[in-house]
Structures are given as structure tokens and as C-alpha cells.
Amino acid sequence: xxxxxCSQKEAPKTVDxxxxxxxxxxxxxxxxxxxxxxxxxxxxxxxxxDTTKWAYNIGTGSNGWGNNESEYxxxxxxxxxxxxxxxxxxxxKQSIGGKNYSSARLLTQGKASWTYGRLxxxxxxxKGIGTWPAIWMLGNNFEGAGAVGWPACGEIDIMEHTGKExxxxxxxxxxxxLNWTLGTQKTFKTNxxxxxxxxxxxxxxxxxxxxxxxxxxxxxxxxxxxxxGTDYYPFVAPQFLILNLAIGGxxxxxxxxxxxxxVRMEIDYVRVYQ
Numbered sequence: 249x250x251x252x253x254c255s256q257k258e259a260p261k262t263v264d265x266x267x268x269x270x271x272x273x274x275x276x277x278x279x280x281x282x283x284x285x286x287x288x289x290x291x292x293x294x295x296x297x298d299t300t301k302w303a304y305n306i307g308t309g310s311n312g313w314g315n316n317e318s319e320y321x322x323x324x325x326x327x328x329x330x331x332x333x334x335x336x337x338x339x340x341k342q343s344i345g346g347k348n349y350s351s352a353r354l355l356t357q358g359k360a361s362w363t364y365g366r367l368x369x370x371x372x373x374x375k376g377i378g379t380w381p382a383i384w385m386l387g388n389n390f391e392g393a394g395a396v397g398w399p400a401c402g403e404i405d406i407m408e409h410t411g412k413e414x415x416x417x418x419x420x421x422x423x424x425x426l427n428w429t430l431g432t433q434k435t436f437k438t439n440x441x442x443x444x445x446x447x448x449x450x451x452x453x454x455x456x457x458x459x460x461x462x463x464x465x466x467x468x469x470x471x472x473x474x475x476x477g478t479d480y481y482p483f484v485a486p487q488f489l490i491l492n493l494a495i496g497g498x499x500x501x502x503x504x505x506x507x508x509x510x511v512r513m514e515i516d517y518v519r520v521y522q
Contacts, residue, residue, distance in 0.1 A: 283521035287360055290517050291335045297328055297354060304328070305353040305492075308345060313353075314398075317380075318496030318504060320345035321353045328352035334514045337493045339379070341509040349509070353492035361388050361486035365522035367406065368451040369491075374511035375444035378504030379411040380494040381513040383450055385487040399427040402482035404459060405435075407450040410500040411508075415439045417450075419461035421471040424479040436461070436469040447516055456484050491515060 289301050304323040305313075312318065319339060321327075327350055329336050339351040373381050387401030395401075405420040420435040427433050440448060440463050453460040461469040473481040493513045496504050 283366055285519060286365070286522045287362070287520040288518060289335070291330045291333055291515065294330055294332070296325060297330060297335060301356065301359055302354045303357055303359060305355065308347060312497060313494070315494070315497040315499065316502075317494045318347060318378075319349040319351040319494060320347040321492070322350050323352065324350070326350070328354060334516050335491070336512050336514055337381075337491060338510050338512040339374070339493050339495050341506055349495040349504075351493045351495060353490065353494075355488055355490040357386075357388075357488040357490075359488075360520075361488040362520055362522065363484070363486045364454050364456065365520055366451060366453050367489070368449055368517075368519045368521075369406065370447050370449045370516040371407070372445075372447045372514045372516075373409050373443045374411070374493065374508075374513050375414070376411045376505050376508030376511050378495055378500055378508070379409075379511055380497055380500035381407075381409055382490070382492055382494065383407040384490050386490065387482060388486040388488060398422075399429075400424040400479070400482065402485075402487065404452065404454070404483065404487060406452050406461070407463075408499065409443060411505075412501050412503070415441060415443055417443065417463060419469045421459060421483070423482050425476065426480060434471045438463075438468050447514070454483065459483060489518065491518075 289298060305321050306323060308320055326340060327338050337352045339349055341348065342350040344350050369383050371383065383406045385404040385406065389396050390398060390401040399422045403422040405418065408418040409416065416437050417440045418435060418437045420433055422433050425432060449464050451462045457473050459471040460467055478484065494500065496502060
């Protein structure tokens with residue numbers, strides 16, 4: 249992974265609350281029991297994250313990872329560790345690499361990726377102005393052989409939250425035709441109670457026809473494949489998972505409360521079903 253890795257994640261704009269979005273949250277009546285668990289991390293072993301499952305992005309990326317973020321990502325145990333059954337991603341007030349904060353960004357790139365399925369991540373989010381935790385995915389063709397870059401590779405934001413909007417959870421999908429640079433990305437925001445005090449399950453159900461976004465099993469948003477091809481819906485090829493806690497940046501804002509540190513995102517488990 250190059251230190252110039254740039255996801256181009258940007259502040260979601262709630263621009264397309266359209267008929268594909270449920271008017272009210274929908275609790276599924278039937279649970280799909282045909283899918284089997286194919287990959288997981290239960291974080292049951294204290295210490296460093298399992299390197300057979302997780303890689304790290306290190307440094308500041310290009311232009312703060314494409315978002316003017318204020319942290320330097322490390323693989324130090326102070327920023328990423330497993331304790332008592334949870335992965336801890338901790339942001340700290342620390343001068344490092346020309347930045348005033350340190351944190352961690354873990355990803356399954358080069359370790360595991362999936363095409364379709366249900367992904368479930370149970371997490372508790374940090375509290376404080378300036379925090380920006382995210383659970384998201386990028387296409388394997390983001391970089392490397394046959395790379396198409398962002399946004400053509402496709403990006404699925406399973407969960408984003410900022411401390412400046414406590415409880416506001418955003419879901420988004422980006423592609424060549426659906427992205428923030430054009431103002432066309434598919435995105436939706438809803439309020440979820442107690443995201444910083446309690447664990448919640450953030451998940452997607454992903455098929456060749458649709459991506460459905462859930463919190464605690466409740467459906468909040470749909471992004472359909474409307475038949476315009478991979479420029480619109482590139483989500484027909486493998487994607488890898490990213491867990492990170494950014495500080496500052498275009499979405500979180502340039503106001504950072506230095507009294508909150510250290511702050512942490514805690515992940516109880518990651519499970520993939522197909």
C-alpha cells in the first residue's frame with residue numbers, strides 16, 4: 249500500500265432520498281438463512297490484530313488521505329490492539345509525521361475480499377468533536393494491476409459518523425457516475441440512538457442487483473443496480489473492507505476538541521456471509 253493512498257472519501261450530501269429509500273425503517277420479516285459464514289474475526293486473542301486477516305495503511309496519504317484529515321496512521325499497539333474480545337482503534341493527541349494526532353486504519357486488502365454477501369460489523373463509536381469513524385469498502389481494482397482508481401473501483405460506506413453530529417449515521421455508495429465530485433453519490437443519513445454508548449450492528453446485504461444498508465437488522469437504505477453498467481454500479485466485483493478512525497477532515501470538520509483524547513472505536517466482531 250502506497251503512502252499516497254487516496255480514497256477521496258468526502259462529506260456525504262443527502263441529495264437523493266428517492267423511492268428506492270424506505271419511507272420508514274423496515275425490519276425484515278424473513279431472515280436469509282441460506283448464507284453461510286465464510287470469513288470472520290471475533291477478536292478473541294489479546295494483542296495485535298491478526299496479520300493473516302488485517303493489513304495497515306501507514307502515514308498521511310495524499311492530501312490527508314484525500315480528505316484533509318489531521319491524523320497519522322500507525323500500526324502501533326497504542327493505536328490498534330485487541331483487548332477483551334474487541335478490536336480497539338484509538339486516536340491519540342500525539343505529534344507524529346507532521347501531524348498532531350495518531351490513529352489506525354486496518355484493511356483486508358491483499359488478505360480477503362468478497363463479491364456479494366452479507367457483511368456485519370458490531371461496533372461502538374467514539375464521542376467527541378473532530379472524530380470520524382468509518383466502516384467501508386473499496387474495489388480490488390482500486391490500485392495495482394488493472395487499476396481503475398477511485399471512484400471507478402466503487403466504494404461502499406457501510407457506516408460513517410462524525411462527532412459534530414452525534415448519532416447521525418451515513419450510508420453511501422460511490423462509482424464513476426455516482427460520486428461527490430459530481431454531486432451524484434447515493435447517500436442517506438439517519439439518527440441512531442446511543443452510538444457512542446452502546447454497540448450496534450452495521451451491515452449490508454449486497455447482490456448484483458442491490459446494496460441494502462442496515463443498523464441492528466433494520467433496513468434504512470437501498471442502492472439498486474439500474475442497468476447502466478459498471479460505471480454506475482461497479483459492485484459486481486471483489487471489494488475489501490476498511491476500518492478506520494479519522495480525525496478532522498472534510499466530513500468531520502476542522503474543529504477538533506483536544507480535550508477528548510484518547511478516543512476509540514471498538515469493534516466486537518466482523519462477519520461475512522455468502
